[in-house]
Amino acid sequence: MQHAMLDMKQLKRLLKQDTTALPCVKAALLGDSATQLLATALRGTGVQRGLNVELFEAEYNQVEQLLLNPASELYSSGAEYIVLFQSTHKLAELHAKRDSKAQERMADERAAFIADVCTSPQMSRRKVICLNYPEIDDTVFGSYANKVPASLTWQVRSLNCKLMELAREIPNLYVCDLAAIQNKVGRDHMFSPNIYTSTDMLLSMEVVPTVAARIMDIVCALRGDLKKCLILDLDNTLWGGVVGDDGLEGIELGHGLGIGKAYTEFQQWVKKLRQRGIIVCVCSKNDEDKAKEPFEKHPDMVLRMDDIAVFMANWESKVDNIRMIQQILNIGFDSMVFIDDNPFERAMVRENIEGICVPELPEDPACYLEYLYSLNLFETAAYSTEDGDRTRQYRNEAQRVKLAQKFNNEDDFLKSLGMESVVEGFTAFNTPRVAQLSQRSNQFNLRTIRYTETDVASLAADDSVIDLCFTLEDRFDNNGLVVVVVMKPMDPERLFVENWLMSCRVLKRGMENFTLNTMVERAKQAGYRYIVGEYLPTAKNGMVANHYKQLGFKPIEGQPAQYLLDVDTYQARPCLIKEKK
């Protein structure tokens, strides 16, 4: 449901519901054309995703005035996300008024304006979602435009490239790829000339919901609501035919047999997702050895056993198997996507596992990919090159589970791991990962404060803040950076734990104890007597509801969510992790 594409009528109907109980997102929409319909679609899509979007709608064509004036209503509206929709149409109008020398500067000027806006002081702690520029091929030069910097085509393409470069440099700028939407649907579906001329609306009725969805994808990803795991069926999903019946040589894969090409290209896409950091799992009704055979032996398989974090092939129900995968990975069902060619299995999973995303698939496997592209299931708000290792880390976790079964005593097992942790403050090197972890962690997260890279950098620069991050490695694996703690002074005696979060990959290793021992040590060094912790409940962080109590903090009277620890009387907690210097 969350990913079904609704039309305008359905979106408007959603807005008739009472949405006041939903979490509120403050946003603003600024455009140089009529954007009321897009505003309605944004609100409706918000409701579809479980959010109450409180939208500041700018007066028509007030983009520059509102953005450049620090005292404007835009900023007093408290909008956290600022959606900027300046159109190719208005750019073309400007282009028409200029001589060719001035036309050559248009992309640079517009990019400089956007850079100024994003880096202005009034924009810090806000995020700009800038729609890029779908091309209008005015054929003034024909294809020769590719040789002419003053042409509209040249300026628009160049502006889109400049926006990408800006987005890479400016952490609070996110580009919403409107040009990509036009590539998918085509200009004649994107734009209705008669509607534009009579109403000044630049997006066609049929494309407005798609644009709203792509904007909200970014908002949701920034809020930590994103997909982390892809679970795949095998027969007729990853290859053509049934490996148990047709045998290893009989399945359709690669450029030889039947429609094998379609499956090969689908696998290439999955492989790229895996490399990007999506955890790939298998869930298939099959004998395990038969199901694994293609991964090990088929020359045209793109995916190999190394790519699969959890491999479930048996004759149990898929619902049970997916629940098992969820237990091993320890992530929410709402961060999982399940792909299966069989409508019956899809319906079973969708009905029995709340929150999981199960896309309908087209009948013809040749159409799987283009359809899946249209859903944009894997939007993200951060990326680090470490992400590609995630599958390996989960595979090692499965090995660790096997080793643990050999020990009778948990401590003996933990000792055998030889765990070490590097402790440091926030640095330019770990900033992307700290921001990313704060955006992705939902379960072991005491206050669910999300940081952008800019936020992390300003915490690092603030000397009054005690910022800590921890890695964890053992003889199987280096898990990388897994814990983030931020403590801020409340007064000369008390430190407040603004943020404490941990990757669920390292649960039950004593990492909490090691973290607290370090926090106390640092608090003492800085001359504080107390540490104050707070638990803010969300739908997902129930696992840490008693976190502070379990660690020996005392409830604070009159502050039901807060807990106090006296660092002077604190006894270091037992722990088998050594600090690695």
Add this chain to the structure above:
Amino acid sequence: MTREEIFKQLESIFKDVLDLETVTLCDSTTAADIEEWDSLNHVQLVYEVEQAMGIRFTSAEILSWKNVGQMVDSIIKHRQ
């Protein structure tokens, strides 16, 4: 399609887009007669009518209609 049939189909489109139980349209009906018929819904009505009838209005037509009757005139013209 007779004029009467077009009115019947318009009524069902209006009901759907404006999310109303019943809609009765005649030649002289205007946006002022139906509370839900605002400028935003108007754009959507135009689009839905185009889809349902398999036609494209001209931009001048869209701006010219004073009442439903004139919209129906345009529909008949395009369907000829």
